[in-house]
Amino acid sequence: MIKLQGLLPPLLSLSVLVISQNSQAAKVAEPPSAIAQTNGSTAAKPQSAETICKSKNLSFLEEGLIPKAAESSEALTQQAPLEVPQQPSAVAVQNTLSLNLPTVIRLAFERNPDIKAARLQVQRSCAQLKQSKAALLPSLSVSGSIARTDGSSFSPRNRSYSSGGSGATGSQSVSSSLQQQQSAAAAQLQQDIGQLQQRFQQTPTQVQTNTLAQQIQQLQQRASQSAVLPIAVSLSPLNASSVALPLRSGSSAGGDGGFFNGALTLSYNLYTGGQRDASIQSSQSQVQNAVLDLQRQLQRLRQTVTSNYFDLQQTQALIAVADSSVKNLQENLRIIQLGEQAGIRTRFEVLQASVSLADAVQNQTQAKSLYAIARRQLVQQLNLPSTADVTLPSTASPEKAGQWSLSLEETIVLALNNRVELTQTKLQRQITQLQKRVVASQRKPQVQSFASLNLADDLEDRFLGAYGYSVGVQMSISAFDGGDVRSQLRQLDKNLEIIDQQFNQLKESIRFEVEQAYYTLQANGTNIETSNGALTQATESLRLAEVRRDAGVGTTLEVTRAQADLTQAQGNLIQAILTYNRALVTLERATGFVNIVENP
Numbered sequence: 055m056i057k058l059q060g061l062l063p064p065l066l067s068l069s070v071l072v073i074s075q076n077s078q079a080a081k082v083a084e085p086p087s088a089i090a091q092t093n094g095s096t097a098a099k100p101q102s103a104e105t106i107c108k109s110k111n112l113s114f115l116e117e118g119l120i121p122k123a124a125e126s127s128e129a130l131t132q133q134a135p136l137e138v139p140q141q142p143s144a145v146a147v148q149n150t151l152s153l154n155l156p157t158v159i160r161l162a163f164e165r166n167p168d169i170k171a172a173r174l175q176v177q178r179s180c181a182q183l184k185q186s187k188a189a190l191l192p193s194l195s196v197s198g199s200i201a202r203t204d205g206s207s208f209s210p211r212n213r214s215y216s217s218g219g220s221g222a223t224g225s226q227s228v229s230s231s232l233q234q235q236q237s238a239a240a241a242q243l244q245q246d247i248g249q250l251q252q253r254f255q256q257t258p259t260q261v262q263t264n265t266l267a268q269q270i271q272q273l274q275q276r277a278s279q280s281a282v283l284p285i286a287v288s289l290s291p292l293n294a295s296s297v298a299l300p301l302r303s304g305s306s307a308g309g310d311g312g313f314f315n316g317a318l319t320l321s322y323n324l325y326t327g328g329q330r331d332a333s334i335q336s337s338q339s340q341v342q343n344a345v346l347d348l349q350r351q352l353q354r355l356r357q358t359v360t361s362n363y364f365d366l367q368q369t370q371a372l373i374a375v376a377d378s379s380v381k382n383l384q385e386n387l388r389i390i391q392l393g394e395q396a397g398i399r400t401r402f403e404v405l406q407a408s409v410s411l412a413d414a415v416q417n418q419t420q421a422k423s424l425y426a427i428a429r430r431q432l433v434q435q436l437n438l439p440s441t442a443d444v445t446l447p448s449t450a451s452p453e454k455a456g457q458w459s460l461s462l463e464e465t466i467v468l469a470l471n472n473r474v475e476l477t478q479t480k481l482q483r484q485i486t487q488l489q490k491r492v493v494a495s496q497r498k499p500q501v502q503s504f505a506s507l508n509l510a511d512d513l514e515d516r517f518l519g520a521y522g523y524s525v526g527v528q529m530s531i532s533a534f535d536g537g538d539v540r541s542q543l544r545q546l547d548k549n550l551e552i553i554d555q556q557f558n559q560l561k562e563s564i565r566f567e568v569e570q571a572y573y574t575l576q577a578n579g580t581n582i583e584t585s586n587g588a589l590t591q592a593t594e595s596l597r598l599a600e601v602r603r604d605a606g607v608g609t610t611l612e613v614t615r616a617q618a619d620l621t622q623a624q625g626n627l628i629q630a631i632l633t634y635n636r637a638l639v640t641l642e643r644a645t646g647f648v649n650i651v652e653n654p
Contacts, residue, residue, distance in 0.1 A: 101114075101342075101345075102338075103180075103183055103337070103338035103339075103341035103342055104338075106176070106180070106341055106342070106345055107180035107183060107184075107341060112173065112176065112345065112348065115345070115348060115349045115352055116163060116352065119159070119163075119352055119353065119356050119647055120156060120159050120160055120163065120356075121155065121156040121159065144441075145440065145441065146441065147441055147442070147443045148441040148442070149441070149442055149443070150442070150443040150444070150445055151438075151442060151443070151444050151445070152444075152445050152446070152447045153444050153445075153446070153447070154446075154447055155360065155363050158359055158360075158363050158432070158436065158444075159356055159359060159360070161436045161438070162355050162356070162358075162359040162435065162436055162437075163352060163355065163356075165436060165437040165438070166355055166436075166437055167437060168351055168355070169348070169351060169352065169355065172344070172347060172348040172351050173348060175344045175347065175348070176341065176344040176345055176348055178344075179337070179340045179341040179343075179344040180341055182337050182340060182341075183334070183337040183338060183340070183341055185337075186333045186334045186336075186337040187334055187337075189323065189326075189330045189333065189334075190330070190334075191322075192320055192321060192322035193320070193321050193322070194318075194319070194320050195318075195319045195321075196316075196317070196318055196319075197316065197317045197319075198314070198315065198316035198317070199314070199315050199316075200312065200313070200314050200513075201312065201313050201315075202312040202313075203313070312512070312513040312514055313510070313511070313512055313513065314509070314510070314511045314513055314519065315508075315509070315510050316508070316509045316510075317506060317507065317508050317509070318506065318507040319504065319505070319506045319507075320504065320505045320506075321502055321503065321504040321505075322502065322503050322504075323500070323501070323502050324501040324502060324503055324527070325498075325499065325500065325501040326495060326498075326500060327494075327495035327496070327497070327498025327499065327500065328491050328492075328494070328495045328498070329491070329492050329495035329496075332488045332489075332491035332492045332495070333488075333492060335488050336485050336488040336489065336492070339481050339484050339485045339488065340485065342481060343478055343481045343482065343485070346474050346477055346478045346481065347474075347478065349474050350474040350475060350478070353474065353643055353646070353647060354643070356639075356643070356647075357639055357640065357642075357643045358435065359432070359435055359436070360636075360639050361636055361639065362428070362431055362432045362435050363432065364452075364632045364635055364636055365428045365431070365432075366425070366428040366429060366432055366444075366446060367446060367452050367632065368428075368452065368628060368629070368632045369421060369424045369425035369427075369428045370425055370446055371451055371452055371628045372421045372424070372425075372625065372628060373418070373421045373422055373425055374451075375421075375621060375624045375625060375628070376414065376417050376418035376421045376621075377418060378621075378624075379414045379417070379418075379617065379620075379621045380411065380414045380415055380418050382596075382617055383407065383410050383411040383414050383614075383617060384411060386407050386410075386411075386610070386613055386614070386617070387404070387407040387408060387411050389603075389604075390403050390404050390407045390610050391404055398606065399610070403609070403610040403611075406610060406611060406614060407610055407614065410614045410617070410618075414621075429443060429444055429445070430443075432444050451627075451628065451631075452628060452631045452632050452635070453631065454582065454631060454634060454635065455634075455635040455638050455639070455651070456638060456651035456652055456653050457651065457652045457653075458572075458575055458638060458641060458650065458651060458652075459650060459651075459652050460650055462568075462569065462572050465568050465572055465641065465644075465645065466565055466568050466569070468645045468648065468650070469564055469565075469567075469568045469644040469645045469646075470561060470564060470565070472645055472646035472648055473560075473564055473644070473645075473646060474646065475560055475564070476557065476560060476561065476564070479553060479556060479557045479560060480557075482553055483550060483553045483554070483557075486546055486549050486550055486553065487550070489546055490543060490546045490547075493539055493542045493543055493546065494539070494543065496532055496535070496539050497532060497539055498531070499529050499530065499531040500529065500530050500531065501527065501528075501529045502527070502528050502529075503526070503527045504524075504525070504526060504527075504528065505523070505524070505525045506523060506524045506525075507521070507522075507523045508521070508522045508523065508524075509521055509522075564644060567640070567644050568641065568644045568645075570640075571637045571638075571640035571641045571644060572637075572641060574633065574634075574636075574637040574640075575634060575637035575638055575641060578630045578631075578633045578634035578637060579634055581626070581630035581633075581634075582627065582630045582631055582634060584630075585623060585626045585627035585630050586627060588623045588626065588627075589620075589623040589624060589626075589627055591623075592616070592619045592620040592622070592623040592624075593620060593623075595616045595619060595620075596613070596616040596617055596619070596620050598616075599612045599613045599615075599616040600613055600616075638651065
């Protein structure tokens with residue numbers, strides 16, 4: 055007896071991807087007019103980056119991907135993060151959802167984490183575009199500072215000294231004292247310079263020489279400040295009634311005062327060598343590339359969840375086939391046992407019927423196991439809570455999803471002109487060319503205009519502050535970069551060659567994908583017709599075998615074989631229909647879901 059295990063294909067099919075190299079230019083054939091007129095379906099025109107960023111959602115990408123009658127997902131609570139269930143009741147299935155295919159696709163689009171990440175990527179690209187466009191506007195900066203100084207020296211202030219006949223003597227003593235201070239400072243300066251020279255004379259390097267020169271200059275300034283002649287000394291050897299002496303040294307308990315400094319600067323890049331325009335165009339291409347990547351993931355996700363839905367539908371249909379087989383074999387065993395009791399059947403026939411029934415029960419158990427696995431797999435694919443479960447709305451047998459109306463050549467051309475991956479590769483090439491323009495702009499002059507307004511004010515006086523402004527244009531150009539720009543341009547040229555190779559390889563892989571799905575679709579379309587005829591014949595053969603057995607002409611072995619043939623025919627029909635549907639979805643995915651399928 056042929057067992058049912060051979061009729062249960064694995065739930066996870068391996069997709070074969072063959073990538074062949076092609077050195078031709080990255081071009082695709084133009085679609086024939088017959089394709090463009092089929093069902094009024096054409097490739098969707100790419101929207102501009104500004105239109106994409108202004109739209110609050112990207113629902114236009116889901117048009118044509120979600121069939122009608124799709125319902126939005128209900129609020130399904132997720133388990134709290136970092137929480138581990140402690141009781142068996144916490145992991146038990148609490149609710150079961152009955153889902154059709156449109157609702158499954160809608161749930162996948164709403165709850166898949168990869169789709170959410172792709173949508174965030176589009177928003178991030180829009181933010182980058184806004185940042186690039188900021189270079190079109192001038193930049194305005196405002197700066198200000200308030201400071202209060204408090205030091206050990208203060209500004210000179212005039213002091214009056216009254217003197218009698220000894221005024222000249224006092225002035226001469228002050229002058230003599232200042233000369234002594236100046237002489238002492240000069241001697242101390244020479245001593246410090248000598249120590250510094252001895253310190254650096256062993257290994258004089260350029261840095262040490264510069265440091266020595268700076269320290270000598272500081273010592274000279276310190277010495278000149280420590281003994282400065284009075285700038286307002288009035289000497290009168292005969293009559294010195296008053297002397298105005300500015301005192302420069304001493305200590306002060308208070309500070310020198312508070313000061314405010316502020317600046318307002320406006321600048322604008324007049325010429326950037328093409329860097330600004332290339333950056334904006336590159337950001338716009340990045341937005342379109344992010345949208346295409348989201349569309350690609352939506353198409354791939356629809357194909358995946360649809361295939362999983364067909365797996366669930368197949369296992370459920372095989373359970374129905376197994377249940378029918380078990381029921382028929384149980385009835386067959388009951389009739390043979392009655393015949394044995396009447397003496398018209400042998401014990402051998404009873405044993406044969408029992409073995410056939412046991413095999414059918416094993417197939418039934420395996421079908422139920424695969425059905426449970428397919429349900430959990432779909433729950434995981436839809437990112438539903440672990441306590442949720444899914445079922446199909448009915449147990450009806452699978453049917454053909456539609457009819458493909460194009461020839462193989464038309465399908466290949468349509469796929470090459472509508473595949474998102476090829477458009478992404480073209481955009482990537484465009485982005486790389488724009489990056490070359492950005493790098494090449496480093497060799498060109500950069501012209502910038504600026505205007506600045508400055509304000510300075512002493513907060514402790516009664517006068518207004520000082521104002522000033524500056525306006526001008528400045529230009530800069532890189533005279534020598536050590537070959538950095540040339541190296542970057544060479545790398546980008548190689549990247550363009552790599553992209554061209556990837557484009558050609560992608561065309562070949564898409565062609566193979568289309569051919570594989572198309573041949574599978576055609577083969578299983580023929581198998582469906584053959585399986586329908588075989589199923590009709592197997593049903594009639596089982597009926598005749600049962601009649602012959604009841605009339606005493608046939609044997610139980612004939613009925614058992616007829617039952618196995620009927621089960622085989624039912625399984626073949628289910629497998630042919632669902633394989634056909636999977637190939638049809640693959641062709642839809644290969645052509646970008648352009649609504650070519652004709653409903654049966």
